[in-house]
Amino acid sequence: MTISIIGIGLLGGSFALAVREKYPKATFVGVDASAVHGQLALAKGIVDTILPLDEALAQSTLVVLATPVNTILSLLPSVLDQLPAGATVLDLGSTKESICALADAHPNRPQFVAAHPMAGTENSGPGAAFKELLPGKNLIICDREKSHPDSLKLAEALFSDIGMKLFYMTPQEHDLHLAYVSHLSHVSAFALGLTVLEKEKDEQAIFDMASTGFGSTVRLAKSSPQMWAPIFDQNRDNVSQALADYIELLQRFKALIDDRDVPASLDFMARANVIRRVLEGIEKR
């Protein structure tokens, strides 16, 4: 089996590292716009060889699109054009609605599997990849009935074999949920980081006075803009609504503070505390 990873970053690289442990006979081909990333991926043993996209596609059993989501959109039609008969392409993008809609318009749609692993860190590039990122995490597959049974079976087998738990939903459901449980966290962290940087002109002051609580809340503000700008753009309606909901709650909380309404403020926080139950489950994963 030859598996081509298009975009050997945190996610593509971590996927390859986990799969190659379970499938030691598989050959891994890397395709990356950055020659430096390609060399690093070879040096870290993520892939066996680096090839141009056309050559990689020609010999692939499985192609994994692990680039930012705007690049997935621009690559997917020609990948489906060129893919050998019987081969499968899957994507790992954080949005699913526009990617699935584009796939639906292609005659080779059945060769495609739309997937999204619920895992990541604030770091990017092949240097950030590690084989423990995906095992134990959840994976969402969208529109499974539109994939050829053999393509779906191959993708499911790989994800299950590396210890992921599979969930199924429509691209619309995926993008709506993800706007709240993932995309909004990123917007909130980027805006929090920038608010503090704009106020505290002196970085040393932030450093001296911030504790680990600030570090945790703002951690995602370190994330790659090149990865996130296209996610927010492709999922803009849901992200915009999630942001509107969030801003409304912040304004409501601000009014409670301004009005010195301590009982209502206590109630607001007590309701937010319910998230503890959810987080304890996530931390145990």
Add this chain to the structure above:
Amino acid sequence: MTISIIGIGLLGGSFALAVREKYPKATFVGVDASAVHGQLALAKGIVDTILPLDEALAQSTLVVLATPVNTILSLLPSVLDQLPAGATVLDLGSTKESICALADAHPNRPQFVAAHPMAGTENSGPGAAFKELLPGKNLIICDREKSHPDSLKLAEALFSDIGMKLFYMTPQEHDLHLAYVSHLSHVSAFALGLTVLEKEKDEQAIFDMASTGFGSTVRLAKSSPQMWAPIFDQNRDNVSQALADYIELLQRFKALIDDRDVPASLDFMARANVIRRVLEGIEKR
């Protein structure tokens, strides 16, 4: 030396555990409104005995106020009234302006030291206390010139001996900075947690789709409302302004997403990325 800890929670308990390792001959007295917390503090070896406030004060060399900040305000005048001559009271509250103003109005002001350790977790109570919380972290002392040199020296020695790094500023500076680097993070996490809970009526869906990034951003939403409501109330002008700044940036980012202005969105995130340098320093601490 007899040290009384008023409020044996995360902070008071962690302070006692760290100090008693360096001062094995000191006696630690606990005062707590909750009998259950008192028993737990005894069982964990945080304090040697539990006493009513009056009795504890009568025999103290040092009194540490480690309750929520509203309770610090209500206790401080009578503690200063009853404190033996030559004894010291210090507080560990997260706000400093109203506490210092109250102390300033008391004839025994020189016996008081206003302190705030830049450390905490989202957990509370004596069960959450651990001796590693404070060592290596920063500590702010406000209005040091208003403390008697002996009281200041005692407090500085204890904090230095447990490995804390000391900083000095006015209560006004403290409350302004903390609104941005700490209080705002908490408001943002509480509101984020509640936004997601209100949208996702099904907690299982959050659990299945959230990744560790969401967990990190929302972690502080687990914090104690009883501790935070009085902090927001005492520091309401600064917190309100910080929240207004944050909401404005969120609205600006939302407009960029709505307008599909990807270049400006990339720029916004790239500016927020600067926080990486600050966070790497915090994580190394």
